[in-house]
Amino acid sequence: MALNEATEFPTLVETEHHTDAKAENLLSAANLEAIQDLRANKFQTRRPTVQALEEVLYKPFSVLDHGFVRVVDYMGDDGAVVQAARVSYGKGTRKLREDHGLIRYLLRHRHTTPFEMCEIKFHIKLPIFVARQWIRHRTANVNEYSARYSILDHEFYMPAPEHLAAQSTSNRQGRGDVLEGDEAARVMALLRDDSERAYAHYTEMLNENAEGETLDESRTGLARELARMNLSLNYYTQWYWKTDLHNLLHFLSLRADPHAQYEIRAYADVMIDQVLKPWVPATYQAFMDYVHGAASLSAGGLAVVKRLLAGEAVEQAGSGLSPREWRELMALLERDG
Amino acid sequence: MALNEATEFPTLVETEHHTDAKAENLLSAANLEAIQDLRANKFQTRRPTVQALEEVLYKPFSVLDHGFVRVVDYMGDDGAVVQAARVSYGKGTRKLREDHGLIRYLLRHRHTTPFEMCEIKFHIKLPIFVARQWIRHRTANVNEYSARYSILDHEFYMPAPEHLAAQSTSNRQGRGDVLEGDEAARVMALLRDDSERAYAHYTEMLNENAEGETLDESRTGLARELARMNLSLNYYTQWYWKTDLHNLLHFLSLRADPHAQYEIRAYADVMIDQVLKPWVPATYQAFMDYVHGAASLSAGGLAVVKRLLAGEAVEQAGSGLSPREWRELMALLERDG
């Protein structure tokens, strides 16, 4: 069965900080061939099919230094959202609204169940510390490469120099300025040396190399499920991750947010631009307007906006908002406050 | 967009107790045409595709007197389960096991996440009291036809004579003998008359008929969201119901069980035979062996089986089991006990 031939994961060869355009160049010859075989599939189907997504099916999009995202299956399209909404709203809707407007209406009014009718399945390679954030999204199906049964690849994440951020002094959540000079060089050296040493000792304890070959016949080798604990959190893992469109939008709204850590945001950004947009263009547009680019006004914030629009000079003191809430509102409205 | 043409639900014309072979004959000409249009789709895809399921895609399978089940989309196949399992189990598995054996192994050992990698979407027409049981399965996506916005069809469930069961006297859960003679006739007459009257008054209160035409210009008409409360629980509703293969198996294991109410079991049986089997034949076979046809032995029950196999004459009194547990075990083993 042709499909099962693809169970070997494509492994990006080791390199750093490549551009997206070079993603395919990074694949080993063997993996590139497996993907090409899958892309040569030509099945006939009666199912809704999105040609723009078929274009990129199975193709890896490069993220960070060794990570990638690729779509390996999908179900449904914008039309499936519309179809489901019209079941709930009934016969009348067909005449009343254009599909595009209906999708905007649904997202604007939090009618989320029609978006659950589409499903998508990704194959993702990502550092373990990113995977630990990601997995907190519970409404998804996951099969992760198991370091209990298999040997992890010798690939770890090294931040690009421009992402080597200091701890923010003003904001416990964000990053501060970028480290430079000797301190930057020292951090990079520590990260690299410790990562390399961790892997060397990992294989030594296993008494196996990455290909599963025994290193020293006189030794037994530690169980894989134990040896893995010596690896650091910047090592790459990979998984299949499958979710419905509603939960994908929720994930993207949280993880493409400026408050999200850069390393997970990098994945979310690629998924929005390279996958969401070609797959469900109407939903993508509504998402950008009503979720990604939208803002929430509290009851108090809305009252302030109304007073400002009425020409009143409102200040924090008389606004009913706390200083922090006031600052956030003024930043949103791009006013000096 | 061709897909959206299908948002009109196919409505089976009113009839009773037809056989499955006649299902298509029951469709109105208009709906039959919509389905035929969809079935004429010939898209090219790189996705895993199951020809045996494509054969029946969009086709309604008749259930009860006016209900149906039809598959309207799907994602994945047996190969997707194998692929996901091999991610978790790692490179070694490829050589060690046949696909078929691997699927059996997964189901036997409750490794359920690989089955979550397949997804299926049904369009189902079912009586409201069946829908109320069905919806208790929470790990599914649902869009139901809304009687808040639309007018429900004039279709209600009437049990076939052979399913007009009395309350069981020995078992509060099961059904007893079938009602016959005058009592059966009286029950059928009550059910039919009350259902007809409920619908007549429903449209009268709405001041609209099923086509949305006003009945009496001098009246206003009650809101749909209120008028619906006059309908009885045997009226048919319909929904899109989407779930992954693991949760589908769980649903089927509970609802195709002899303890399930006949009216929901009728749906589960059709889904097993007409959908699960052609879609994922290896999973189907493993399901029949390891779930549907399997039995659980308690710690105490297992101890009894071992003693019996050792030739010991065990009786309830010395078995460590309660009388009820003993009876259930003897029934399972088909022994007199």
Next chain:
Amino acid sequence: MALNEATEFPTLVETEHHTDAKAENLLSAANLEAIQDLRANKFQTRRPTVQALEEVLYKPFSVLDHGFVRVVDYMGDDGAVVQAARVSYGKGTRKLREDHGLIRYLLRHRHTTPFEMCEIKFHIKLPIFVARQWIRHRTANVNEYSARYSILDHEFYMPAPEHLAAQSTSNRQGRGDVLEGDEAARVMALLRDDSERAYAHYTEMLNENAEGETLDESRTGLARELARMNLSLNYYTQWYWKTDLHNLLHFLSLRADPHAQYEIRAYADVMIDQVLKPWVPATYQAFMDYVHGAASLSAGGLAVVKRLLAGEAVEQAGSGLSPREWRELMALLERDG
């Protein structure tokens, strides 16, 4: 065990349109006694305990004509939310923020997991058509009174005259004017007569009355799981419904919304005022400001607000918004547009 004495549900005696203050008067003497016994419990516990919620524990709050809501157990308080947030945010937060401000911050920035640390369990009596909307919230635990095994009570919902709304002509979702005069009288008569007849025939088919007494020794009686299908959707059912605070807030935000059907909104309103407020007062206040009373601005809507604040005269034509979006924004800002 005292607890199990309470498994008999308190049944409100039949009456209509009572006020909340009279709720206890509606209980039968037997049920009132069971509740009083539970309320006499005085256990000592080390767990977080909210005296204001203990005050109303087990007490039914009347909703609609025969429905009620009562809290039968709970876990956690505002402090549990704060405690969980401080695990995630770490040691620093303790000094930085007051509890109250932290809870507001969490809700404002969609940090929802700390709210999942509280749990509440309700006993609710509600019409079946309301239960069908309610159950769509999947992240809750439910045990419903089973009409498969037991006989439903003879209680059905009749709208109060002021809620007997016509279908809205402008808005497919909302209700229009209230029906009056002959049409109202006719609707009430139809609803009442059909409901009464449905129950009479239900017990006749069962050959049992509500107390489980056989009506006619010469007949067998239809199985309960079948006879129930003759009841209409305004009949009352009841269930235990348990959820965490995050999902409760989500439920309340959708069901206390003006777009929700009145009959479910009536429950949500009681739960906000009588339960949420005494249980978690800080969360309640933040919820009112940041969720219940908040508004979302789309990217385009936010741009319009900024232009208006800058003194520009914006009209729909040049706003980038559709006419519908424009109308919704002007309504939000209470401007003529």
Next chain:
Amino acid sequence: MALNEATEFPTLVETEHHTDAKAENLLSAANLEAIQDLRANKFQTRRPTVQALEEVLYKPFSVLDHGFVRVVDYMGDDGAVVQAARVSYGKGTRKLREDHGLIRYLLRHRHTTPFEMCEIKFHIKLPIFVARQWIRHRTANVNEYSARYSILDHEFYMPAPEHLAAQSTSNRQGRGDVLEGDEAARVMALLRDDSERAYAHYTEMLNENAEGETLDESRTGLARELARMNLSLNYYTQWYWKTDLHNLLHFLSLRADPHAQYEIRAYADVMIDQVLKPWVPATYQAFMDYVHGAASLSAGGLAVVKRLLAGEAVEQAGSGLSPREWRELMALLERDG
């Protein structure tokens, strides 16, 4: 508010391989005091209260070398399960069954929803690689200590000598013999040295020690969300983990299974013995009989058992089972096969 005083996690002082009886001795004076304060709580409540669980409320049970499990809140008891079941089963059940038998019946017949009516909240300290397995159980609420905002403690897991297992040669899943002599000593040295170095470099990169004090005023310090990636998977993290009783049983059935990795099984075993048993003794007993100690027979396996009981000499060849399935069945029945 007394509760919030407890937001400081109790930190076990560094030590190795202590016995359970010594758990409290390991706490620092400050943390012991915080727990003692909470244990001094004496609130009056009307809620179901389990004295045997109150006995151990807030007390840490030691697991592995630095981990612990402690219950910090709970809701419900065996009586809540019975109460919920009797709602579903109706009035009749009250007379028919004892509580204990009803709970056994529910578990035997997979009636799981009544067990969802109880809830429990743990505070758990565990190695990151264990947390990564644990989090795959999605139906739980989690708040984890964030290494994005805070500095992780200097505590890592070192296997006890008797758990330093080799990779199994016969079974890819299980562990093999225990490493001994020089190889064991070398593994322990590598694990310890790498862990120590990782932490030293972690704080160097942060330019902060575990108390948050700056190490070198001339440097800036790497952001915490980045520096954490240098830590290895045996470092301890901690979280609040809250779930309902049904999902707790499911977790325990999978994680207390002999196939589970020892390091997570150690937690599951403690939770069964120290928490489940005192909290819900009837459910505990039914769980041991019907889940933990139970076995599943496939359709084919059941057929073999029946033939054996009838005195037939069955061998694998004519059994209808694969060699692997046959071996598993014979192992279950403790027969030579």
